Amino acid sequence: MKTPFEHPPLADAEHPATxxxxxxxxxxxxxxxxxxxxxxxxxQDALEARLKFILRSDIRVHGSGRTDGGVHSRGQVFHLDxxxxxxxxxxxxxxxxxxPPTIRIVWLKPAKPTFHARYSVxxxxxxxxxxxxxxxxDETRYRWSLGDLKVDLEAMEKAxxxxxxxxxFTSFVASNGGEGRNPVRNLKRLQIKVKGPRMSIxxxxxxxxxxxxxxxxxxxxxxxxxxxxPDETPALLEAKVRSxxxxxxxxxxxxxxxxxx
Amino acid sequence: MKTPFEHPPLADAEHPATxxxxxxxxxxxxxxxxxxxxxxxxxQDALEARLKFILRSDIRVHGSGRTDGGVHSRGQVFHLDxxxxxxxxxxxxxxxxxxPPTIRIVWLKPAKPTFHARYSVxxxxxxxxxxxxxxxxDETRYRWSLGDLKVDLEAMEKAxxxxxxxxxFTSFVASNGGEGRNPVRNLKRLQIKVKGPRMSIxxxxxxxxxxxxxxxxxxxxxxxxxxxxPDETPALLEAKVRSxxxxxxxxxxxxxxxxxx
Numbered sequence: 001m002k003t004p005f006e007h008p009p010l011a012d013a014e015h016p017a018t019x020x021x022x023x024x025x026x027x028x029x030x031x032x033x034x035x036x037x038x039x040x041x042x043x044q045d046a047l048e049a050r051l052k053f054i055l056r057s058d059i060r061v062h063g064s065g066r067t068d069g070g071v072h073s074r075g076q077v078f079h080l081d082x083x084x085x086x087x088x089x090x091x092x093x094x095x096x097x098x099x100p101p102t103i104r105i106v107w108l109k110p111a112k113p114t115f116h117a118r119y120s121v122x123x124x125x126x127x128x129x130x131x132x133x134x135x136x137x138d139e140t141r142y143r144w145s146l147g148d149l150k151v152d153l154e155a156m157e158k159a160x161x162x163x164x165x166x167x168x169f170t171s172f173v174a175s176n177g178g179e180g181r182n183p184v185r186n187l188k189r190l191q192i193k194v195k196g197p198r199m200s201i202x203x204x205x206x207x208x209x210x211x212x213x214x215x216x217x218x219x220x221x222x223x224x225x226x227x228x229x230p231d232e233t234p235a236l237l238e239a240k241v242r243s244x245x246x247x248x249x250x251x252x253x254x255x256x257x258x259x260x261x
Numbered sequence: 262m263k264t265p266f267e268h269p270p271l272a273d274a275e276h277p278a279t280x281x282x283x284x285x286x287x288x289x290x291x292x293x294x295x296x297x298x299x300x301x302x303x304x305q306d307a308l309e310a311r312l313k314f315i316l317r318s319d320i321r322v323h324g325s326g327r328t329d330g331g332v333h334s335r336g337q338v339f340h341l342d343x344x345x346x347x348x349x350x351x352x353x354x355x356x357x358x359x360x361p362p363t364i365r366i367v368w369l370k371p372a373k374p375t376f377h378a379r380y381s382v383x384x385x386x387x388x389x390x391x392x393x394x395x396x397x398x399d400e401t402r403y404r405w406s407l408g409d410l411k412v413d414l415e416a417m418e419k420a421x422x423x424x425x426x427x428x429x430f431t432s433f434v435a436s437n438g439g440e441g442r443n444p445v446r447n448l449k450r451l452q453i454k455v456k457g458p459r460m461s462i463x464x465x466x467x468x469x470x471x472x473x474x475x476x477x478x479x480x481x482x483x484x485x486x487x488x489x490x491p492d493e494t495p496a497l498l499e500a501k502v503r504s505x506x507x508x509x510x511x512x513x514x515x516x517x518x519x520x521x522x
Contacts (some may be wrong), residue, residue, distance in 0.1 A: 022460065025398050026398050027399050027401065027402075061395055072399060074397070093409070101395075101396070101401040102398045103398060104395050104397060104398050104400055109444065134357070134362075135362070135365075136286055136339065136365060137286050137287050137288035137333070137364060137365050138333060140363055141288075142399050145362065159448070181347070260406075
């Protein structure tokens with residue numbers, strides 16, 4: 001079912017490149033994250049390899065930001081510069097057809113030359129999926145199963161209320177990354193939803209630090225399990241140091257849901 | 262989160278074994294099917310290894326029937342004979358806790374000694390999941406994406422109506438298996454449902470031949486794509502020989518949904 005297409009001429013002075021933006025979903029299970037890796041096992045590598053095949057030149061793809069290995073996307077946005085003389089719809093088809101099924105480009109369209117997938121970001125939304133009990137096998141790649149342990153939702157809600165808003169999130173950054181970045185972030189949304197055994201935690205902010213969402217989720221679950229009291233949250237934020245009270249939730253439950261520009 | 266338990270005494274004259282039956286769900290993606298394999302990569306192998314660890318003896322697990330590599334289960338039933346002197350609930354917990362997350366035992370309970378997971382089967386239901394277009398990445402392991410090609414639903418319905426009921430299904434058996442079995446089966450249900458881009462085909466019968474469901478689904482899709490005319494179906498059944506008009510649908514869309522006893 002490959003779409004036949006003529007190889008377009010390379011971009012040059014006569015054939016200027018256009019800026020394109022696209023929305024890309026992926027199942028991160030078998031990728032080493034979004035960002036290009038020496039071993040070439042990232043989503044970006046898969047996209048760039050496909051672009052090279054179509055356009056016969058090295059095209060760099062810029063994402064809205066990284067996602068770690070095992071993290072999924074329903075809303076990653078990227079941009080690239082390429083000369084494509086045919087209809088835009090055919091560019092999308094050509095790009096799609098050679099990608100693995102765990103990657104889906106939802107749309108691709110010409111963008112303003114000033115648009116930048118990373119620098120133009122205004123806000124991002126992540127959703128973390130959990131399961132109270134043991135998830136059905138076809139959901140285990142996309143949810144963190146909390147098993148038999150009881151979860152105190154009220155305590156989680158209370159801890160969440162302490163985290164919302166403008167804070168220094170140093171205590172919720174993985175210690176092996178994110179040094180030197182401004183740790184003050186505005187957590188505009190932190191919402192816990194429960195529907196039967198399925199729980200989701202939606203987090204929205206103008207910016208995220210390294211593994212911040214997984215740290216927040218890991219902490220909320222630790223509170224839900226009674227390992228930390230929710231009223232300890234303000235002191236934890238104040239301490240500005242990562243501690244054992246803030247475990248990281250596994251990557252598999254995390255989705256980059258939407259990027260706002 | 263392992264459940265602590267005392268090792269039960271081995272079954273012997275003083276400690277007779279009980280027959281147990283259980284419902285098991287699994288994601289077949291990374292298993293070589295249900296049935297025990299020399300390499301030990303089947304679901305049955307995983308269960309038997311866990312039983313050996315708990316009961317310190319070789320316990321044989323009997324399923325309602327095989328499922329091929331890559332085929333999933335929401336309704337596989339098994340039985341086994343074991344002596345378990347504690348509460349039944351603890352047997353379930355002990356069995357569950359050491360299995361990979363892609364296997365979930367839903368329940369486990371004592372059964373009548375005459376119950377046999379395979380011989381007592383009255384009817385089975387399979388569901389095959391498809392996607393009209395390209396499935397979202399987190400559904401690709403559980404659906405067959407039909408891509409850009411248009412599908413004629415009316416033609417599929419017509420072909421399905423020819424297949425329902427009592428027929429010799431030799432034309433819908435994989436040529437490399439099922440020889441010597443009675444090829445006459447009563448297809449009590451063959452239902453195509455569409456909800457947005459998601460299609461499911463439910464098949465119910467008193468018995469299935471080797472790869473029969475995937476052959477029926479592959480054929481219905483070939484009809485939907487206009488490669489075979491639905492009115493050719495009666496002649497195809499009459500021919501009693503597997504032909505190229507009956508391709509096999511990929512394993513990943515198939516679920517053993519329910520076993521009736």
